[in-house]
Amino acid sequence: MQTAVLQAEQKQTTPITRGVLDELFDELFPIFRSITGPGYRRSMEVLSRYMPLETERVPSGTEVFDWAVPPEWRLYSARLTGPDGTVLADADRSNLTVVNYSEAIDRRLSLQELLPHLYGAPALPEAIPYVTSYYKRRWGFCLPQTEIDRLPEGTYHAYIDAEFVQGFVELGHCTLPGENDSEIVLSSYICHPSLANNELSGPLALLLLYDRIARWPRRKFTYRFIVNPETIGSICYLHRHGGHLRRKMVAGMVLTCLGGPCERLSYQLSRRSNSLFDLTVLDVANEGRIPIDIRAFDPADGSDERQYCSPGFNLPMSQMARTVYGRYREYHTSFDDKAFMDIDVVYRSAEQIETILQRAEISGAYRNLKPFCEPQLGKLSLMPSINSPDTKDSGERRAARRILTILNFSDGNTTMIEIAKRCGCSVVELEPYIAELERAALLTVA
Amino acid sequence: MQTAVLQAEQKQTTPITRGVLDELFDELFPIFRSITGPGYRRSMEVLSRYMPLETERVPSGTEVFDWAVPPEWRLYSARLTGPDGTVLADADRSNLTVVNYSEAIDRRLSLQELLPHLYGAPALPEAIPYVTSYYKRRWGFCLPQTEIDRLPEGTYHAYIDAEFVQGFVELGHCTLPGENDSEIVLSSYICHPSLANNELSGPLALLLLYDRIARWPRRKFTYRFIVNPETIGSICYLHRHGGHLRRKMVAGMVLTCLGGPCERLSYQLSRRSNSLFDLTVLDVANEGRIPIDIRAFDPADGSDERQYCSPGFNLPMSQMARTVYGRYREYHTSFDDKAFMDIDVVYRSAEQIETILQRAEISGAYRNLKPFCEPQLGKLSLMPSINSPDTKDSGERRAARRILTILNFSDGNTTMIEIAKRCGCSVVELEPYIAELERAALLTVA
């Protein structure tokens, strides 16, 4: 039995705890990351301690669809000095203070010359914003808007020691095999330095989910876990693996912004809006036990699902968040930190997502393996073998009703969610019957 | 002309009257029936006097899909004697008093040992219930619950002289050919001994419908009439004829429970819920002349449509009833008798079903046989040949409007019900135009 094999594979290691996530956060947060380079690779090594990521490297300059993989950015030091010699910005003090992918500069300039190279966050004037310019050469410093506003006239010294070298974008992924090779994809990204909700909450939740799913006694689907730098990483990943995903992918979720103060999860539907996850999350949300808001698919704002859901691929990739990018003031600033994010919330998010994944395991369409007439269920003691008044309203009779309804509508197209609606119950209440019919070789995932 | 041939075939016999149905009921009711055996065969011979049933035999032990045809059950006698020698149950007194398909027994036992073999109908304590155990060997007696409750301690004698022999399930069917070979299927079952509404009402209505349809001046469709033992008979029938039905069957109805006190017919939609009958019955029900309740398809409760509508076949089989199985207390007890059922109601049910079948004859989709541009209707005196103010609001003009609307939408997909809605009238009002266009070779059933 395949199930037995999977059980034998179950991990004997200790489960990942809140404490482990907390330590991991503290280890990952200070690393100076970008979409390439040593900080990125160090971050991936940290994650790999808990998830057996295989990595693939796509060299700088490689054409991937309409894009070219950028060179690797190496920042050695960056410092902005004021007219009076005060150091106004120093990359050693803040990972955010230099525009990510800044080119080298060593110039003395007037305040007027400098200002176009300074970035503040007017809506949150005390915070240092996070600014990137990966595909157009620029240089710049990020400062609190209050400090920018106070800068006196005079001569400033902008010094950035950085270079662009031939490097690569690194992709990471691993899978947990299941009873069939249809795949559930869970993806997150790592590339923003020193941001919490909109950076580390995603890969930390992914690690915890890997750990949990690896311990499940049974997996119907194969689970694929992906970590990339955002956007360019997904584009490279789809360039290499898009064909495979088009054949195998049943549903997927990008994990992002899973900490933060919001009470409710926030789920963005896939472009198709009818993926297994879409249907499952809507079902779970309707029940109300896990509070979830639903967002429509938005191709103009979001994370890696924009690439997965491009019209040429149109993969069933949704997105799960909580305190959503662009909807909170601290987003993309130095105030998106551990205090804002909360490890406990990330942990809870991952647990809620695990519940949803378990629901998705049973919520899809099945095929009745003996579809011509009813099977002789009496043989299997699933049905009363006697037809008498006693069996009319009994639990045995209700079981029979549910089994017959499952078998009749398991035509490969009707989801178990729809069948449960016909039965007037939750998918969860059908789970024992599904399992019994699978064991009896009468039912299989479609 | 095919129509002429059909008219020539019309029966010269006298029509079946209420009186004939009444006599047939009295002849069929006392026969000791099961799903196999001499009582079943005798019943089929009686029905064959009014409907030219061809029979087919499927031997015991034959594998049909997931089932095996059971052996034939022969019951010679069955008697339960009390401690004081009173005969408590005797198959010669009631056809229901022995569990159908009981194995042989000749044993003296205490009340405690006996009780698991006794079946009452707690909800109707004076009635003898109808109990079967076709696929698991058991023995038992059926008694009024009040008698069971009064049984004293002591030694009882359970005596059943029965045997299981190599036999067969017998299937019966016949057809009335129509102008095309697409088939309308009407099916009922015969296997319950001495039950009225939930047994004889079905085949009696079927007989009357056969008689009526045979006398129609014209049949667009071919009509197939089927009588089997319930469930196993349909499974055998589909094993032999399922492929044919998948190619030819346009719509079908299982007839059951057509007597009884309910004022309204009760129609169960096919699994597809869009068969010709489904659409026709909804149209008729909306008009309100024939009172009909609509039930959703239910794979977990019902009659032979459960087999026809299994997902591998998914045939357009609906079900027509009146006082529905499981929804009346007398169901499957000795109180489901002629007094409960009422021959007049069965007769009325069949007449209402005939009206529905006549509607279905014209309600489906048609094909315009000259679909490129409008036909030159002036040639056929269907249209005014002059365009003048006089023709604007005349009946001739309305006829032309209806004819043009019928022709335009008869694209093989749009039903005449939909076309009638566009014309703002009933399908019945379109019938003369349809007939005229068929005669002019401009229109045919799709």
Add this chain to the structure above:
Amino acid sequence: MQTAVLQAEQKQTTPITRGVLDELFDELFPIFRSITGPGYRRSMEVLSRYMPLETERVPSGTEVFDWAVPPEWRLYSARLTGPDGTVLADADRSNLTVVNYSEAIDRRLSLQELLPHLYGAPALPEAIPYVTSYYKRRWGFCLPQTEIDRLPEGTYHAYIDAEFVQGFVELGHCTLPGENDSEIVLSSYICHPSLANNELSGPLALLLLYDRIARWPRRKFTYRFIVNPETIGSICYLHRHGGHLRRKMVAGMVLTCLGGPCERLSYQLSRRSNSLFDLTVLDVANEGRIPIDIRAFDPADGSDERQYCSPGFNLPMSQMARTVYGRYREYHTSFDDKAFMDIDVVYRSAEQIETILQRAEISGAYRNLKPFCEPQLGKLSLMPSINSPDTKDSGERRAARRILTILNFSDGNTTMIEIAKRCGCSVVELEPYIAELERAALLTVA
């Protein structure tokens, strides 16, 4: 660049003005027309001065689908004289006074014999009605109902000198090529003598539209302009060109009854009800700037779209009118004249239709030409190349949102109308982005 070629082709002639339409009306109105014959041909020559119509001739007797092309009708003179010698009707005084396609007659008859050959318009008793009998030989005179009612007993002289000769139905069409060879069809008819709204308003609007569209700097679609005699002309046209239209036609409109006093245009949906014009007109009507009523497709009343929308063709042909045939008392009488119609209203109708055609140019479905992942829009300065707080709410950011939304949903099926709804704006507001993406070879009409 194909666009440049089209610009070079632009007409250097002076635009058609209201004055030109007015003169054309006066030239066309008095011509004695029918579906064949010299009056029809003279009318086509007049139209050809402003639109390079190629003509095709289908000889009398040719079988076209279910029809035969009628002989050409030549009317030399027609006169009805009363008992006292008064000339009651004379074709030289009114084009409508003889039933169109009357056979020759030279007979003296009593009032009783005459009356079945006289046609009045009871609803408008002072008007001469327009009566035709193309496919059944008749003769008759049309008179004001008041005059008919006053006729005294006595001997009348009916004299019609006419003959039927081997002739032809003449079809006229021309095209304006566009960037692709998918075709927009604009069709009108010319065959009624001396009627205004329900005759000349259509071809006059068509002329103006030809003139306007020829001057557009760019045409995405190819435009086909058709003028035929009504009904038989379209049937002949479809017999010759129906296959071509089935391959190329994207949308079409029959132009009829575009003058008259109604404030609102009146659009009849195509049989499919989802053509590019159907969707565009619904979108424009919802916005409310051009007041338009929507009529359902009606196969039983209308103009040439009845042939285009016959089920064998089912072409996406709609119809645009204003004061609709059959809905005004003057319809098909001598009172449907220039005073009733109003050249200014015809002019305005054509201008409104031009606006709708311009909307249709951009409203359909497109294909993203780089559909795998997002294109690197930074390369094209369509997108901000820096991700900083400043770009969050800027116009640049909104442009980027719209561009990404257009690209994601341009999958060849989703219309720009639907995409505009997702963007929360009008199609018109998306036009600059569409144009920019077309120039960048990222987008093309589907």
